[in-house]
Amino acid sequence: MLPIERRNDILQLLMLDGRVVVSELAEKYDVTEETIRRDLEKLEADGYAKKTYGGAVRSDNITGELPYTVRKQTNVTGKRYIAELIGGLIEDGDRLLLDSSTTALFTVKSIFSKHNLTLVTNSVEILLDLPQNNDWNIVSTGGSYRSDSMAFYGSTAEEVIEKYYADYAILSCKGLDMEKGISDTRENFAQFKKSFFRAAKRVVLAIDHTKFDKVSFVKFGTLDDVDIVVTDVDPGEKWKNYFESKNIKLYY
Numbered sequence: 001m002l003p004i005e006r007r008n009d010i011l012q013l014l015m016l017d018g019r020v021v022v023s024e025l026a027e028k029y030d031v032t033e034e035t036i037r038r039d040l041e042k043l044e045a046d047g048y049a050k051k052t053y054g055g056a057v058r059s060d061n062i063t064g065e066l067p068y069t070v071r072k073q074t075n076v077t078g079k080r081y082i083a084e085l086i087g088g089l090i091e092d093g094d095r096l097l098l099d100s101s102t103t104a105l106f107t108v109k110s111i112f113s114k115h116n117l118t119l120v121t122n123s124v125e126i127l128l129d130l131p132q133n134n135d136w137n138i139v140s141t142g143g144s145y146r147s148d149s150m151a152f153y154g155s156t157a158e159e160v161i162e163k164y165y166a167d168y169a170i171l172s173c174k175g176l177d178m179e180k181g182i183s184d185t186r187e188n189f190a191q192f193k194k195s196f197f198r199a200a201k202r203v204v205l206a207i208d209h210t211k212f213d214k215v216s217f218v219k220f221g222t223l224d225d226v227d228i229v230v231t232d233v234d235p236g237e238k239w240k241n242y243f244e245s246k247n248i249k250l251y252y
Helices: 003-017 022-029 033-045 076-089 102-110 124-129 155-162 187-198 237-245
Strands: 019-021 049-052 055-058 095-098 118-121 137-140 144-146 151-153 166-171 175-177 181-184 200-206 218-221 228-230 249-251
Touching: 003 019, 003 022, 003 033, 003 055, 019 022, 022 033, 033 049, 033 055, 076 102, 076 200, 076 228, 076 249, 095 102, 102 124, 102 166, 102 200, 118 124, 124 137, 124 151, 151 155, 151 187, 155 187, 166 187, 181 187, 187 200, 187 218, 237 249
Parallel strands: 095 118, 095 166, 118 137, 166 200, 200 228, 228 249
Antiparallel strands: 019 055, 049 055, 144 151, 175 181, 181 218
């Protein structure tokens, strides 16, 4: 196993369990404890972990973008639940814009039985996961490819989105705050998602409960840009009242 593969594996354990132990990891990967400590130091430097005596815990304020393979395994139950709720909104013949989030991937899986859909996405993972036999119209944005997110970004991808007008634009974020708005970890991610706001009748923000009251690095919108919020748990009275004041439909 390559060092980067081992670190991603350790990161996945951190995201799922919240903590790791150096001695256990050294035995699991058949390497020295010093090697594991260097791995944890790298994860800490990247903003994913916080070293502790004998191991590490998941960072409370993750500053880096998680690798796609790790994000795909994080809070799977919550993402599937959100995807099913979104799937219930979509009807045969709808036109959809989807970002490259893992929630968007689960959403596509939840609507395999729908007919005559038009789907525009920058996600390579979604394209690879589509059923072989369907009557959908599929459009890939193209653009600059990022292997860590398995998706296209940049001006080409944004220009493709702006050519269309869809029934639903479905996107996620890394942080949602009443004052600071909607934010993400990287400027190219944020800029691409910003193009969704101008290209759909209804904008759906799909976020799990961990994103509320969080602020990430790059702001790309406010809740005035959103029509529907879909999440996995009751966000509390404060947020429900806020959504109502903004005339935003909430599903959970």
